[in-house]
Amino acid sequence: MILPSKHLSQDRALLTVGVGILQHLGQPKTVSAVWEELHRRGEEAQHSATPLKFDQFILALDLLFLMGAVQLDEGLLRRKKP
């Protein structure tokens, strides 16, 4: 799930998705805003027949949180300063 494997392409691995999320979090944003952007970008790229799923996105966020990369303040996601 986290790393790409035989059954999971690289860009669907949670870690890859998480990196994409972090790239979008230059500014604190709502969960929806980040989701919209990722979602849109996936649609624009059209490099895969299967666009990013919402539950994968959520799991990627969970992963980032447990790694201490993001936090949620008053409904806004922000990158955590190391």
Next chain:
Amino acid sequence: MIQRIYSTLPTFKCLDFRPGLNILIAQKEQGATSKQTRNRAGKTSLIEIVHFLTGADAGKDSPFRTEALVNESFGMEFDLGGERVSVERSGSAKSKLQVSGSGFAGDICRITIKEWVEALGESVFGLNAGQDAAGRAPTFRSLFAYFVRRQISGAFTTPEKQATMQQVGDYQVALMFLLGLDWKIASDWQQVRDREKTLAELKKAAGAGAFGSVIGKASDLRTQLTVAEARLGKLKSQMGSFRVLPQYRELETEADEITRDLNKLANDNTIDIAMIRDLEIALHVEAPPSLADLESTYAEAGIVLPGTAVRRYDEVRSFHESVIRNRRDYLSGELSSAKQRLESREQQKAKLDQRRSEIMVILRSHGALEQFSWLQGEVGRAEADAESLRQRFEAAEQLEGAQNELEIERNRLTLRLRRDFSEEGQRLADAILAFEETSGRLYESAGSMQVDTTPNGPVFGIQMQGSRSKGIKNMQIFCFDMMLMRLCAKRAIGPGFLIHDSHLFDGVDGRQIISALKAGAETAEELGFQYIVTLNEDDAFKETVEGFDVREHVLPVTLTDATEDGGLFGIRF
């Protein structure tokens, strides 16, 4: 009767006349033919003098204006209205003449030609000078010319005319008068003829060229007029129901703005509706991952990411839940605010829509002031159009209708004439008998007179058997004149004398001439008028007839063209 004709010209051969037949003889030199000067012996000059002294025009060509005669005056002594009157006139003062006689104030008075002609008309024919001027009335000059026919005007061509150029109306009026019939009918006829002439000219003008575009055809104009009047009626009713609204323009602008606003609202709605659809899809479709997935991911993280400071699981789970809830809240919020926007826009739209329909109702039933002024202008223009068309139509109709009117008028006149002829049958019969009477006395009958009613007025014709030689034509004129004398004597009008120029006897058989002179002498004696004839010598004594001696009636003065001083004036000019 004429007593004397004289002149101040010393060489003039003064003529004294007697009652009854007077013959003035002129001797013609052998070989004197067409090369004659105008005045050879002066037979025709006698006629001209009589006309000159009875008010004829003396134009530039008149012999009395020639250098030789212009300063001489000519005179005539004659009976007028039972009085002995002398009249004198000269070419130099041709517009005035001197009249002396007990009938005129003073011994000698100078009067104008017009006054003289009026006086003559009154006492010779009983004409009223102040006769109404409607149409033609008989005039002294036109009547008198029958009693002293002039070769110069071509009076010896046909009995009913005293001049070749004489108009139909003129001789109809004159003869109806002389025959004692209702001459006003002939006068009305002339009016019809005059109107027809004018009409024909107008029609010619209207049919083409100048008036064509001005008048036109009645049928075309009727159509145009109908259309123009319909348009006018429509405009008028529009103007009648027109309600001016001073704020018309402002309302128009407002309505435009409302339309723009409504469009904008509708566009915004479209965007929002799409958004709502997206949000709803997002809410329904994007199912959050189950907690089992989270657990397995958490477990995996511990394996694949060793050494990372991993948070406790329940911290991760609460983050996970709050993230999901947060998104759900956000989406719901978006959804409800979009719905609210829609709601309020719908309300706004309804308000605007109502306002707009209110405005539209007003705009439909009212108009702006400038529209009203424009409409007024249009009505004015349409009215002027219709009016001018109406006038043109009336003119064209009159033009086309006048023809029928004149036809009707002619028919009416024909009936009037028939009625007059049947009412005055006795007078007609008198005339016909008088003609017949003279004709019967001639060597060869000149025929019989007929008076007919035609669509062109009374026609005086001579019906005759046998030859139509010039001689016979002349004898018809002779009979006709004698008939006039007879009728005038009966009614006690007329000049009391008849003068026949020798031209009347040109080309007439000698026996015919002598019997005519005899008939003339007898008629003159019977009726008590004076019959003056100028004759060429060779015509006069060619034949004889029993019981009549020409020499008894020959005047002592004889004219000749053989010598310079042998003519009437005694000089050549």
